Amino acid sequence: MSSILSSIDVMLQDGFMYAILAMGYYVSYTILDFPDLTVEGTVLSGGVAFGLLVRAGVNPWLALVVSFLVGFAFGALTGFLHVKLGIRPLLCGILVSTALISINLVITVVGMGGTWAGDGALSTIELGRSVPTLLRTFPANLLPTDFYGFNVQRLVTFFFIALVCKFLLDAYLKTKNGLLLRAAGSNSQYVTMLAKDQRVCKVLGLAIGNGYAAVSGALIVQSRGNVNQGMGIGMVVIGLASLIIGLSLFGKVRFMKSTTAVILGSVIYQACLGLATLLGVPSAYNKIIMAVLFTLALVGSSALKKGAEKNA
Amino acid sequence: MLELENISVTFNKGTPDESLLFDNFNLKVDEGEFVSVIGSNGSGKTTMLNLICGSLAPDSGRILFDGKDITKMSEFRRAKRIGRVFQDTKVGTCADLTILENMALADNKNKIFGLSRGVNPKRVDYYRTLLEECEMGLENRLHTHVGSLSGGQRQALALVIANMTDLDMLILDEHTAALDPKSSETVMHLTDKFVHKSKITSLMVTHNLRFAIEYGTRLIMMHEGKCIVDIRGEEKKNACVDDLLNIFNKISIEVGNNV
Numbered sequence: 001m002s003s004i005l006s007s008i009d010v011m012l013q014d015g016f017m018y019a020i021l022a023m024g025y026y027v028s029y030t031i032l033d034f035p036d037l038t039v040e041g042t043v044l045s046g047g048v049a050f051g052l053l054v055r056a057g058v059n060p061w062l063a064l065v066v067s068f069l070v071g072f073a074f075g076a077l078t079g080f081l082h083v084k085l086g087i088r089p090l091l092c093g094i095l096v097s098t099a100l101i102s103i104n105l106v107i108t109v110v111g112m113g114g115t116w117a118g119d120g121a122l123s124t125i126e127l128g129r130s131v132p133t134l135l136r137t138f139p140a141n142l143l144p145t146d147f148y149g150f151n152v153q154r155l156v157t158f159f160f161i162a163l164v165c166k167f168l169l170d171a172y173l174k175t176k177n178g179l180l181l182r183a184a185g186s187n188s189q190y191v192t193m194l195a196k197d198q199r200v201c202k203v204l205g206l207a208i209g210n211g212y213a214a215v216s217g218a219l220i221v222q223s224r225g226n227v228n229q230g231m232g233i234g235m236v237v238i239g240l241a242s243l244i245i246g247l248s249l250f251g252k253v254r255f256m257k258s259t260t261a262v263i264l265g266s267v268i269y270q271a272c273l274g275l276a277t278l279l280g281v282p283s284a285y286n287k288i289i290m291a292v293l294f295t296l297a298l299v300g301s302s303a304l305k306k307g308a309e310k311n312a
Numbered sequence: 313m314l315e316l317e318n319i320s321v322t323f324n325k326g327t328p329d330e331s332l333l334f335d336n337f338n339l340k341v342d343e344g345e346f347v348s349v350i351g352s353n354g355s356g357k358t359t360m361l362n363l364i365c366g367s368l369a370p371d372s373g374r375i376l377f378d379g380k381d382i383t384k385m386s387e388f389r390r391a392k393r394i395g396r397v398f399q400d401t402k403v404g405t406c407a408d409l410t411i412l413e414n415m416a417l418a419d420n421k422n423k424i425f426g427l428s429r430g431v432n433p434k435r436v437d438y439y440r441t442l443l444e445e446c447e448m449g450l451e452n453r454l455h456t457h458v459g460s461l462s463g464g465q466r467q468a469l470a471l472v473i474a475n476m477t478d479l480d481m482l483i484l485d486e487h488t489a490a491l492d493p494k495s496s497e498t499v500m501h502l503t504d505k506f507v508h509k510s511k512i513t514s515l516m517v518t519h520n521l522r523f524a525i526e527y528g529t530r531l532i533m534m535h536e537g538k539c540i541v542d543i544r545g546e547e548k549k550n551a552c553v554d555d556l557l558n559i560f561n562k563i564s565i566e567v568g569n570n571v
Contacts, residue, residue, distance in 0.1 A: 172427070174429065174430050174431075175426070175427045175428060175429065175430050176416075176417075176420055176424075176425040176426055176427070176428055176429070176430045177425045177426060177427055178430060179409070179413055179416065179417055179425075179430035179431075180417065180425045182406070182408065182409060182413075183406045183409060183417055185408070186406040186407055186408035186409060187402070187403065187405070187406045187407065189398075189403050190403075190404075190405065190406050190414075190417075191388075192387055192388045192391055193391050193395070193396060193404075193474075194391070194417060194418065194420075194421045195388055195389065195391040195392040195421060195422055196388060196425065197386075197388050198388070
């Protein structure tokens, strides 16, 4: 019984954590129609920035904001490669995320006391017991860590951060600038006719998407207690699958914002993964399950769309 | 107002398909003119509009707007003063946004797109009055996504939107061509109403000879990158569809003979 409760705890926590990544994809993939592979690198960059800063004693909430900015900058770089140099979307993401493998590694090593040549220190960052992480500082530390098997402290904190990200994105999309971003995704010629440079909108959208991916990465580090150079792998699938599950199941529900649908999609996706573990599937098969779930989500969303067209 | 000076345009330069469309092309449009442009496919009508709007750069020559050289100015900067309605009804509006959001964006044209509220509720009544002029009931469907409107409604909306800003020039790029006869009549009527009201300098490319004769103050027929007919005033008033058709036929025979 307690193992079921603790898996529900992990499902929810992971759901909120990856929901932020999926919301980033909502901007780059759903709004701008840009299949952005940069996140494989920016999730880790966000984690590295957060891990190093928190370890150095910086306020973890501030570190969270910094990791957003780091992701924002690299997302903007992807956008720049696309709009200025005319490189295709998929290739831009591959280029930046490949470069980030080195950048993240070197920054980690240097941050841990190594050299710029990339050696002399570990390539992992451990957040030991004495490090003032998000949960060990005010206000999260006021919450109980154990409540009928639920880690309320972690759950509430992650939920709160996901909600803040959701409301900020909703609010932004309602502003003049946000409206222009949506217009750029829908019909870039329209933005040109409004005498605005649609390329700027695209760069900004990708920057926001990767900023969110980096915040998600920071929470992954917070949750696992360490930074691992391989933690970015598989993020494209997690983010897109959560997004597509959310939008295809709840996208048509009235009075529900797309961002809410995306959070629910992320929780459902993590619940499916958690269920597989509960049923005894070895963790080595995790990525296969992820890919299968993603395939199901894609097929399901196009089947739902066809159904809706027939009904219309 | 607008001058095209010695414009040359070659397509597919350096390939076996190289073709010279414009060779020292010249055109002058005066302030307040409403020019109808007709011509067969490939005669250079749309290319001319693309040159004016900046989606295509000439190989040589200058484009002057209000006496200022805009040849090197980017398309989005020119859009500050030049509005455009396209043949494709999907281009003039955003399908994924509501009518209200589309209009709110247009309302903010040439201003800063900052972090203030996107749709100003105080302006909604003004948007309604604008839409009422279309007489299509759009004023009651402000929250409808534009993607679910018909082609005629979208084109009417695109016209309203293009006219929301104080422009110096309006470019109409076969904007009734994709519509059914009834809608194209309605949209053309609307166009005339807008142009008359704002006295805006306009350039309209059309395949509809009757529209070209009935509307506008000047008529140009293009053929192989040249203006072969350029009439205005009384002369234009006296022109009829048959005259234009005759010229069209003559051209086709010439082209046929050449082949």
